[in-house]
Amino acid sequence: MHLPNHFRFAGLHCGIKPSTKSDLALVVSDLPAAGAGVFTQNRVRAAPVRLTEQRLPASDIRGLVVCSGNANACTGEPGWRDAVRMAEIAADKLGCRPDQILVCSTGVIGQRLPMEKIEAGIDLAAKNLASDRQSFAAAASAILTTDTRAKISSRIISFAGSEIRLTGFAKGAAMIGPNMATMLAFVLADSAVPCQHLQNLARQAAQETFNCVRVEGHTSTNDSLILLANGAGPPLPNEGLKEFDAAVTAICADLAREIAADAEGASHLVTIRVTGLPSKEEARRVAIAVADSPLVKTAIFGADPNWGRIVSAAGYAGVDFEEKNLSLRLGDFELYKTGTPARFSQEDASAYLKNNREIDLHLSFDLGTETATVWTCDLTYEYVRLNAEYTT
């Protein structure tokens, strides 16, 4: 892991979650950082989303305070004041203006934040801030809800004799849908990048990565991707910016795949590739129809190479094609070829599903050259258990 310079981290349990799991993260840049973000497209937007969105893009962000276990969504005017207050408390501890602090929350909808606990938590976190890996890991853990593990990705790029370090961390698990999800993702870098460039990059990287993750099509109230670049390194020339953009996008792609792989109750990470359609939009529509089909997702859980469900999901995606235009592969198995069932070993294809946690579906059409890739997971007993028994 390549932690960027001049960032410090803390993560701890302040008492939002009923368990002893950590639930408050504080991330501080010692230098004013360029900041940018993209947020949920849901009409119902949590207070911290509205507050943080207002503050970005900006060129002098100092910190990020995240609480997990409570989304501070659908909490009306009092919830808005709580979000504002979280930033004020952190700003007070760090000696900066409140509008230099970004706020995120994730968890249960419709409950007020326990502000006394959060105030004490931010106070303690500010005292614990450190730049070592352990402190970073504590912060990356404190943003999780039903995730089973932290999601972290890191890159290092060299330019003009100096190194630029980038590290991202994220949480996912539930409500992973179109246009972002109950997903928080942060990418920190120690390069100098204009905040407007960062804002364009955030939009584009989200579109190419997080927006290609489909767990259940339920967009959340709190989705946020935030990029911070604190300028500890030298300003980047155009070529350096390109490399920087590619590194940020690669980190986002890593985190997006990790989110799909660790979705609630998932036993398979499914990569759905669609090729050969006239437009990207059509390719994406087919991929999403397949990814969202509970019949496809349960078949994968059941290790059933059920091409009929996949082909029929493609059939209702709203894309014009005839059966003969479509072929389908599952891993190396050709299941369906130009409109008719192919010969394959049901047993071997089922074994491929049983023995691999990561599996590939490829729907190829002969109607064009555009492609799309979407990541999803299977639908399991554990998904039902977690969501029938857990109040989000």
Next chain:
Amino acid sequence: MHLPNHFRFAGLHCGIKPSTKSDLALVVSDLPAAGAGVFTQNRVRAAPVRLTEQRLPASDIRGLVVCSGNANACTGEPGWRDAVRMAEIAADKLGCRPDQILVCSTGVIGQRLPMEKIEAGIDLAAKNLASDRQSFAAAASAILTTDTRAKISSRIISFAGSEIRLTGFAKGAAMIGPNMATMLAFVLADSAVPCQHLQNLARQAAQETFNCVRVEGHTSTNDSLILLANGAGPPLPNEGLKEFDAAVTAICADLAREIAADAEGASHLVTIRVTGLPSKEEARRVAIAVADSPLVKTAIFGADPNWGRIVSAAGYAGVDFEEKNLSLRLGDFELYKTGTPARFSQEDASAYLKNNREIDLHLSFDLGTETATVWTCDLTYEYVRLNAEYTT
């Protein structure tokens, strides 16, 4: 039950299903009947769907042969010939032209029909045809797949001194999505109705009833609604036609609700009513977003009055509104009022979900006067079990 005159029925096991469950139904009208139908909008359409669609509307339909356990979908040219052959065999037994016979299939995708068994089955069914209730019940059972019970609805209307009898039967269970579903539904009547009128009625009744059922959003390859009116009664004047249309629509609504209530693994029938939006289309979009959310469906299974999931599903339906425009009721419980959580007893609302198999959700907006109603069911362990272990 009011069986229409001059129809005869048979249902039996011919060997398509590995179990001993019945899998072949034959319905015959002794008089040439006006026939109409509407079919799946999936790009992947089973052979029997394409064949039957070609033959409708028509004024001289004599029979209907339905097999269950095999969808005859994705079977290419040989599958087409099998569908044609099914009609030929039935026509031969009944002494009519093949194009007077309609064919439907439902079940596993991508496998050839066992035509020898089907030929013997149609032969036997033709010998068993009878107009009594038991024979009708045998036919209504023979079209089922993973349904736990037959779906039947009946009406009688009086006009100009004579009685008109209408009876519908259907199968549902899996792949219940937009624009019809793996759903076969048949409504038989002994009135005289022009086939073009019947065709318009089929389209409108499907839109108002079956197309409002959302189990999983996966449109099937085989959905069909077929109406037959055999003219045993007197021609209907305009006023009588209106009453006839209302009776057919009411039967379709009964069958649609039955399909949602008996969806695979369902433990709740959920009626989602959306009111107060500027257009029907927007109301329908909100209802469908809520109906399709696995998070909403698992919460209902878990008896969790989780209004946050419902409100946030409405939020991504692509309809413009502010939180304050929306209120939500679950049965008699007001959960959310003009943008803020309402006070209600979590315990009582949970008990309502636990103690009622049929539950109501009402999302009311203050942005217009248009409404929509959609029926769905919850997402249960049993749904996952059935679909992970059953090859459709």
